[in-house]
Amino acid sequence: MNKTLIVAKNTYLKGVKSWSFILMIISPIAFIAVSILVGMFTASSSDEGNSVALVSTVPGISQTFKKSDVFEKYNSLTQAKKDLKNDDIDGYVVIKQSGDKLSANYYGYELDSTSKKELSNKLTLLQNSLNLARAKLSQKQILALNQKFSYNEHLKKDANSDDQDTAQTLSFFVLIFILYMLALTYTQVIATNIATEKGTKIMEVIFSSMPGEDYFTGKVIGVIGEIITQLAVYVVAFTGFYLSSPSIPGISGFVKDNKPMIDSIIANLGSWGLLFIIIALIICIIYAAFCGALVANPQDANKALQPILIVIMIGFILSMSVINNGNNLVSQVTSYIPLISSFIMPLRVINGHASNIEAMISIIISIVAAVGSFIWIRRIYPGLILQTEDQNMWKNFKRGLMR
Amino acid sequence: MLTIDNLNKSFGSKQVLFDVTFNAQDGRIVGLVGKNGSGKSTIFHSILKFVDYSGDIHINNHPFSSADYDDVGYLPEERSLMPKLTVADQISYLAQLKGLSNKEAKARLPKWLKELEVKGSINDKIKSLSKGNQQKVQLIATLIHDPKLIILDEPFSGLDPVNVGVMKEIILNQKKRGATIIFSDHNMSNIEELCDDVVMINDGHIVLNGSVNDIRNSFGLTRVFVRTDKGPEVLKQLEGVKSVSVQNNGSYKLILEEPSYGKIIFDTLTNGEYIQTFDQEPPTLDEIFKLKAGVNHE
Numbered sequence: 001m002n003k004t005l006i007v008a009k010n011t012y013l014k015g016v017k018s019w020s021f022i023l024m025i026i027s028p029i030a031f032i033a034v035s036i037l038v039g040m041f042t043a044s045s046s047d048e049g050n051s052v053a054l055v056s057t058v059p060g061i062s063q064t065f066k067k068s069d070v071f072e073k074y075n076s077l078t079q080a081k082k083d084l085k086n087d088d089i090d091g092y093v094v095i096k097q098s099g100d101k102l103s104a105n106y107y108g109y110e111l112d113s114t115s116k117k118e119l120s121n122k123l124t125l126l127q128n129s130l131n132l133a134r135a136k137l138s139q140k141q142i143l144a145l146n147q148k149f150s151y152n153e154h155l156k157k158d159a160n161s162d163d164q165d166t167a168q169t170l171s172f173f174v175l176i177f178i179l180y181m182l183a184l185t186y187t188q189v190i191a192t193n194i195a196t197e198k199g200t201k202i203m204e205v206i207f208s209s210m211p212g213e214d215y216f217t218g219k220v221i222g223v224i225g226e227i228i229t230q231l232a233v234y235v236v237a238f239t240g241f242y243l244s245s246p247s248i249p250g251i252s253g254f255v256k257d258n259k260p261m262i263d264s265i266i267a268n269l270g271s272w273g274l275l276f277i278i279i280a281l282i283i284c285i286i287y288a289a290f291c292g293a294l295v296a297n298p299q300d301a302n303k304a305l306q307p308i309l310i311v312i313m314i315g316f317i318l319s320m321s322v323i324n325n326g327n328n329l330v331s332q333v334t335s336y337i338p339l340i341s342s343f344i345m346p347l348r349v350i351n352g353h354a355s356n357i358e359a360m361i362s363i364i365i366s367i368v369a370a371v372g373s374f375i376w377i378r379r380i381y382p383g384l385i386l387q388t389e390d391q392n393m394w395k396n397f398k399r400g401l402m403r
Numbered sequence: 404m405l406t407i408d409n410l411n412k413s414f415g416s417k418q419v420l421f422d423v424t425f426n427a428q429d430g431r432i433v434g435l436v437g438k439n440g441s442g443k444s445t446i447f448h449s450i451l452k453f454v455d456y457s458g459d460i461h462i463n464n465h466p467f468s469s470a471d472y473d474d475v476g477y478l479p480e481e482r483s484l485m486p487k488l489t490v491a492d493q494i495s496y497l498a499q500l501k502g503l504s505n506k507e508a509k510a511r512l513p514k515w516l517k518e519l520e521v522k523g524s525i526n527d528k529i530k531s532l533s534k535g536n537q538q539k540v541q542l543i544a545t546l547i548h549d550p551k552l553i554i555l556d557e558p559f560s561g562l563d564p565v566n567v568g569v570m571k572e573i574i575l576n577q578k579k580r581g582a583t584i585i586f587s588d589h590n591m592s593n594i595e596e597l598c599d600d601v602v603m604i605n606d607g608h609i610v611l612n613g614s615v616n617d618i619r620n621s622f623g624l625t626r627v628f629v630r631t632d633k634g635p636e637v638l639k640q641l642e643g644v645k646s647v648s649v650q651n652n653g654s655y656k657l658i659l660e661e662p663s664y665g666k667i668i669f670d671t672l673t674n675g676e677y678i679q680t681f682d683q684e685p686p687t688l689d690e691i692f693k694l695k696a697g698v699n700h701e
Contacts, residue, residue, distance in 0.1 A: 006499050201483035205544065208451045208477035208554075209500035211469065386453055 003210040004218040011222025015189065016229055024185065025233050032241075039251055052115065053080035053092035058102065060129065061095060064122050070115045071122075084108050093119065100134045102127050167264035168350040172273045174265060176319060176343060179277040182227055183312050186281070187288035187305055190223045194292030195301040198385050212382025216289065220374075223285055272359050273346035279366045280315075280342035283373060284308060290377045293384035294396050315343030327353045336362050338369035404429050405450065405552055405583055410458035412445055412607075419445055420456070420607045427600070429551075432574070432584040434598035434615075436591065436688070438696050442607040443587045444480060447554050450585075451477060462552060473502035476550030480557050480587075482541050486530035490516075493529055494544050501548035508547060515543040520569055535566050542570060546577060553577055555586035559593060571597060591689035601688065603695055610695045619685040624662040626687075630654045630680035631672055641668050654680055 015021055053074040054065055065071045071093070074080045080092035084107070091108015104123055111119070132142060197203055206215060242262075245255040255262065291304035315334075322331050322344055335345040335354060345362045348354035354362075387396045410423040420442050427433040435443050449456045452467055462471050484493055491509055498508035512525055519539040523532050532540065542558065555574070559567045574597060578584055588594055594601060595615055603611035603618075611618050628650070631638070635647045638655055643664025648656045659665060665683040672678060686694070 003500055006496075010496055201479040201481045202485065204448075204451075204453065204479040205477060205483070205497060205541075206500060207453060208475055209472050209497065211472075212453075382453065386448075 004214045004221070007206075007210075007215050007218025008221035008225065011193075011219050012225040012229075015193075015222065015226040021226065021230075025230055028234075029237055036248060036251055040248065051089045052106075052108070052111065052119075053083060053089050054095065055080050055092055056095035058095055058097045058126070060126060064126050068118060068122070070118060095123070097130075100130050102130065167261055169347070170261070171265045171269055172346050172350060175269065175273045175277050175346075176316070178231075179280055179342065180312065180316055182230070182281055183284045184309070186223060186227055187284050187291075187308055187312075188302065189226070190219070190285055191288045191292035191301040191305050192298055193223075194219065194289055194385070195295050195298040195304075198293060198296065198387075203385050207382060207386070212385060213378045216378045216381040219289060220282075220285055224282070227281065272349055272356075272363075275363060276342035276346050276366070279363065279370055280339050283339050283366070283370050284312070286370065286373050286377055289381070290384075293381055296387070296396065311339055315340040319343040319347055322347045322351070336365055338366045341366055404463055405585065406459070406461045406464075407446070407450070408459040408461075410446065410449055410456055410460065412442075412449060412454060412456045418607065420449070423458070423604070423607070423609055425602045425609065425612050427552075427583045427585050429583050430578060430581045431599040432578050432586065432597050434594035434601045435585060435587040435604065436589075436594055436601060436692055437587075437604035441604050441696075443604060444556060445607075446604070447477070447556055447585075447587075450554065451475065471552075473548065474551040476501075476545040476548065476553045478542060478545040478555045478558055480560075482534075482538050482561075484529045484537060484541055484544075487528060489526050489528055490521075490523065490532070490540055491525040494525075494540065494547060497544040498547050501550075503548050511547055512543070515547060519543060519573060535562055538562060539566070539570070542573065546573070549580070549582075551582055553582050553584045553586075555584070557587055557589070559588060559590065567593070591687060591692055595688050603692060605696050611691070615688065618691065619688065622686045622691060624665060624683045624685050625659045626684045626690075627657040627659060627665060627668060628654050628680060628682040628684065629657065629668075629672060629678070631678065633672070641671060643667065 052071050054061065054071045055074050055077045062073050065073065074083075074092065077092075077094065080089070083089045084092055089108070091106055091111065093104055093106045095102060095104045097103075102123055104119070106119075132145075137145070242255070246252050287308050288305060291308065292301050295301055295304045318330070318334055318340065325331070327348075331344055331348060331353070334340045335348055335358075341362045345354060345359055349356065349359050384396065405427040407426065408424050410420055411418065412420040423442070423446060425433070435446065437443050445454065448454045450460055450467070460467060462474070485496075488496070491512060494512055495505050495508045498511075499505055503511075509525075516523075516525065519542065521532075521536050521539045521543075523536055529537060529540065538561065545553065545555070553574075558570060558574070562570065571593075574584065574586075586597075598615055600613065601611065601615050601618060602609060613621075629638075630653065635649065635655060638644060638647045638657060641657075643660050645658045645660055647658075650656055657668065659668070662683070669681055669683075672681065
């Protein structure tokens, strides 16, 4: 196997087998799972509260309430009273027919509006049946009375509709959130990893086996592999969750109501935003490796990372301002600065403040910056990593360049 | 074969190596000796291309290239392994970087562990091994791929005499195999015992270069070790004796002004009678090192 790939494999396996990586992957899934369980519990609790006994001898009452989840036919008023006393039900409703008129009396805890509406609709339906029977109408008259209007929607597809923009903006912020989280996590992972290695002489053994430049490439590939693994786990988990969501109480309603929006967000993930975010992540990893190579102790890695973290924060904060005003000078300039542009340019494209050509130019600048940074840091990396003197970062940097 | 010609190295404005020139032949061991900070490690780092330099370094008549990495075994001055890895995983990883397959590395490992008498199994974590055993594991990582050029930076530091003996045996086996070996050590008896050639460096300058015997003999047979019933005061009065010291074993060490005084002193002390010890030797490498390290090359 190619030595660069051996290093990549070692870096990757060491990363994914660590407890910190497993916890990092599991914690958001566990958080969502707990939220779902709470949702399910809440849903089932609310289902239990909507239990009402139906006491009536009116013909057709059982049929009318047959499909109801709330109302259950009781044959005995005594049983209903007993169940209410024991808090097994929320109440009972006694329905009587006096002549052709139905009357209903409810006893118990206050019903929620949905249950009240269901009771009212079903009693109206039953009363209408009685009314029609009393009117003794012919079949033709009954059909005429049941005539309903027809309504059809003929919608025009609009690529720039508000819904579409909302979906795109939401997609972008999903990506921004992912970028922000991954960048913060993996800059620390690679910087600490490299700073830890730097303090050891094993790097001399490794650099006596392969060019330090190739070792750097292997490291970066290994960490990118960790990121891909984390994303793959989330994609599989999300796909499984999304496909099974219709059968999850407490979630099914939300997913059903927002399915078009969710589908649109998923479709939009493969847009400009994704490309910008991948490049930003690669730039972050390259410079985090550089920062890790500058310090002599692992505990100084976070200190060395500060400039990158500040740039990420600036990009994140600026992206918030671009939502309202994506055409000001700051937005225009920053949308061409590598790393920050990944937070700005995709939003400007979504909002119509930048064209695809401008996005293309910005992405080319970012790619050139990423490739240039990679080549430069790859070249000076061996010199930096072989400095083990406990001196400040600037001196390490100068000494590394002088090797 | 390793050839170094006019090697110069500076860090910024500070020059640390000055026209260093020597070579190491196949099947021979070269000892690199010098004070701390004299430039030994920088020479090693230059050979391995860890640092840029001016001059020429050739391995088998060509400059060091990517193809040579698999033919080099390097043991750095300070020991360093990955403490959380098992012995097998650590050796396998480093051996793979030297071109061996994982399978081949793991197949060779038990033999090496036995030869070096490592206490522990291949599944033990590095951190669970004693310092000496960790050092042996690192030597295995250096040699497991049968390198043609072996660079050992103070390989015996911190080891007890028994383990030093085991490691010396391994190094001599590598020499018999035909490997070119270059190593540094502060213990001159190790150098004298193992090395065919010695390069002495002081403040970045080579001050001595040649075979151990030639170098010692070039300083003349100016040391006499003698067992006699005559006291040190009497010995000091002998012609040509600069100084007298008592050795731990009870013998006297005389330092002569000229080797030619040896015969006169022998005749005087024996007077034609039996004498238990009379041994005329050149200075030891240790003495030569102290002599040269104290000399300002300028």
